[in-house]
Amino acid sequence: MNEERQHKSLWTVTTLPRDFPSLPGDLDVDVAIIGGGIAGLTTAWLLKRAGKKVAVLEMHRVLSGQTGQTTAHLTELLDTPYATLLKDFGEKGAHLAASSSRAAIEQIASLVETLAIDCGFTRVPGFRYAETDAELRDLLHEVSAARQAGLLASYTKEVPLPFPVKGALRVEDQAVFHPRQYLLALADRIPGDGCHLFENTQVVDIHDGTPCRVVTELGTVTAKAVVEATTTPLNRVAMHTKLYPYRTYAVAAPLDGPLEPGQYYDSRDPYHYVRTQRVDGMSYVIVGGEDHKVGSEEDTAARFAALEAYTRDRFPVKRIAHRWSGQIIESADGLPYIGRNVGSRHVYVATGFSGTGMTFGTLAGMVLSDLILGNQNPYAALYDAGRVKPKAGAKDFIQENAEVAFRFVADRLARPDGHHLADVAPGEGKILEVDGRKVAVYREEDGTPHAVSPVCTHLGCHVHWNNAERSWDCPCHGGRFSPTGRVLNGPALKDLPSVKLPMK
Ligand SMILES: Cc1cc2nc3c(=O)[nH]c(=O)nc-3n(C[C@H](O)[C@H](O)[C@H](O)COP(=O)(O)OP(=O)(O)OC[C@H]3O[C@@H](n4cnc5c(N)ncnc54)[C@H](O)[C@@H]3O)c2cc1C
The missing domain is CATH 2.102.10.10 (Rieske [2Fe-2S] iron-sulphur domain)
Structure with a gap:
């Protein structure tokens, strides 16, 4: 039977598929990178650019994972509010979280420019808006926290939306792009000069060592270092107690009236995330949301219906052209884990990106390539995969793992x-x-x-x-x-x- 995705994203249907070969047999490289999403491809490209021989091993097709299902807001507005980051990680930590997101946006901008990638990369403002008095109180608190963390943030009542809101946090210089056009341009540049990109090559085991051995059914890749860029790391129990999977939904509709280019987020829980994008001469509004814990919703189709109704109610659209869904992985303390895997010498992980994996996936490439090359990276300590922060996220940690234990039995x-x-x-x-x-x-x-x-x-x-x-x-x-x-x-x-x- 046809095992393709049920719903394809705007990005998937507006770009040509690629056809990279499978691993032909045993191979030796400097770095084996498992996963052909934004984290894996960015890591691979930055390491290749630094002269390393890399092999990307992707079990399906490149960009068939969560990166193909994203809505690709490039933003410094993280899922964890800056007020929470200030409380849990201190001013320095919140500052680093903000500046690392900025660094990731600038990394993408610089690759778009230097490689002349045609992907509609555009700078836009971002708005997180309040619709009720209670939301407005929290929002004002968040405006000052975001400013304290170093964002170019302000409070405004001028929100260019086609429906009334009480006010918004406005942040300058965010960005939008076509993620598949951008990443296919990186993927196309990986093979050659001793580097490889293999599709339909599933990794079934990883052995840390000198060298490391990455086992697939088609052959074994030996490497000095291994990067697990697989959304969630493969089969590690300790790490999984700190990772919580959520399902989220998205739709894209051609605009049938004006909507100022930008990113827009409401203040609900879970929140809706909205943005504009021009693709092939057509302006779209893209709306995401209706998140729930994976497996906890009986009628997942109803989530699409709710999202479509939300979109039709608020934006000038006549038809929903594309709908898709995917998973986001939340971490115990609200920041991703990027670095050497706990207890490993040469195996690195990048996970827990929540709803901002475009920037965190890019950042993973920057941090991991630096660690592997032996360079200093200013963000490595904040995102250390082995960090233990009992205060930050302690309540969620207990609740989420209690839920796992409950499901296991129930x-x-x-x-x-x-x-x-x-x-x-x-x-x-x-x-x-x-x-x-x-x-x-x-x-x-x-x-x-x-x-x-x-x-x-x-x-x-x-x-x-x-x-x-x-x-x-x-x-x-x-x-x-x-x-x-x-x-x-x-x-x-x-x-x-x-x-x-x-x-x-
Ligand atoms: C609907 C939706 C909207 C989103 N919106 C945004 C947004 O607006 N902004 C933002 O920044 N982020 C957003 N995100 C999050 C972001 O898209 C993800 O965090 C990011 O794409 C994850 O990238 P990745 O490279 O870590 O994982 P993936 O893209 O999932 O790549 C991992 C790859 O590893 C492969 N793999 C897994 N196991 C193996 C194995 N054993 N062997 C070989 N290969 C393997 C998979 O097939 C997959 O291709 C959104 C996500 C969703 C679902």
């Missing part, structure tokens, strides 16, 4: 959705109990059934059906599988095993 004991194949309609996925055993069953539109084990091959939680994307999603650490059980994204490395249904 989903095993939960009542099944049915007992017979007939309980699963064509196009649907359900957890059945057959002969005393839980089975995840999907039926194609023509009725053909596919039965797999519902036990996630990462750490053993039970997967849930995602009806909007037609995938089996794990609520514990965000692993996703196709209807037939193939790994769509990590941390799981192995497919869900097939199960034979009794002939009844």
Whole structure:
């Protein structure tokens, strides 16, 4: 059956696909980079530019992960408010978080310019607006926190939106671009001079050492250093207690009236994120939001419906042209983990980017390439992957991990959705109990059934059906599988095993 994504982003449908080869056999390089998203490709390009021999290993197609599903606001407005960062990381930490986001935007701007990449990169202002008095009180507090952290931020009542708001935090010099046009330009430049980009090459094991060994079914890559740029690191339990996967949704609609180019964020929880972009001569408004914990929403299609209604209510649009969804990975203390993996000598990770992975993914490339090259990097200490900050995020840490423990037990004991194949309609996925055993069953539109084990091959939680994307999603650490059980994204490395249904 066709295992392609159910919903494709504006970026995917407006660029040509690429076709990089698979790993042909064993290989030796300086640095093996796992994952062909923004973090992996930026790291690879910066290391190649510095003279290193790199190999990017991507299990599907480049940019088929979260980077292909992004809305690509390039912003210094992080998901964690600056007021919280000041409290938890001090003025210096909040300052570094702000200046590193600025550095990432400028890194992208400089690559766009020096490599002459045609990707619609445009500087725009960003607005976080309040619609209620309570939101306005918090917003005013955030304006002064953002200024204290060094942002070019101000409070304004002049917000160029087609509906009334109470006021907004305005921040200058943010940016928008077409992320796939930008990153395909980097990807195209990676092969050559001893460097490689391999697609359809899944890493199944990593051995730290001198050299490191990165194992795939097509061959083993030996390297002095390994970068896991896989959204969530592969199969590490300690790191996963600090990472929480959320699903988020996006739509793009051609503008049928004026909307000032910019980035706009409301102050709800979860918030909506909006921006403009011109693609192929057409102006779009792109709206994202309706986030929820992975696997916690029964009717994921309803989230698209809510987002479309929000978009039609507020913006001058006649039709929704594209809809897509993806995952964001939140960290325990609100900042990403970028650096040497805990307990490793030569293996590096980049994860926990929350909703600002375009800048943090770029920053990961900057920090990791510096660490591997032995250069100083001013941001390495703040984002250290092994940091322990019991104060920051302590409540979320306990709550999120209590939820994982709850799901681990509750989903095993939960009542099944049915007992017979007939309980699963064509196009649907359900957890059945057959002969005393839980089975995840999907039926194609023509009725053909596919039965797999519902036990996630990462750490053993039970997967849930995602009806909007037609995938089996794990609520514990965000692993996703196709209807037939193939790994769509990590941390799981192995497919869900097939199960034979009794002939009844
Ligand atoms: C709807 C949505 C809107 C967003 N909006 C914004 C925004 O406005 N601004 C912003 O800054 N960020 C935004 N983000 C977040 C941002 O897109 C992500 O944080 C970022 O793209 C993550 O990049 P990455 O390189 O870490 O991961 P990915 O792009 O997911 O790349 C990881 C790659 O690793 C590969 N991989 C995994 N396991 C293996 C394996 N075992 N072997 C080989 N390859 C493997 C995957 O196939 C994948 O291609 C948004 C995300 C979503 C979903």
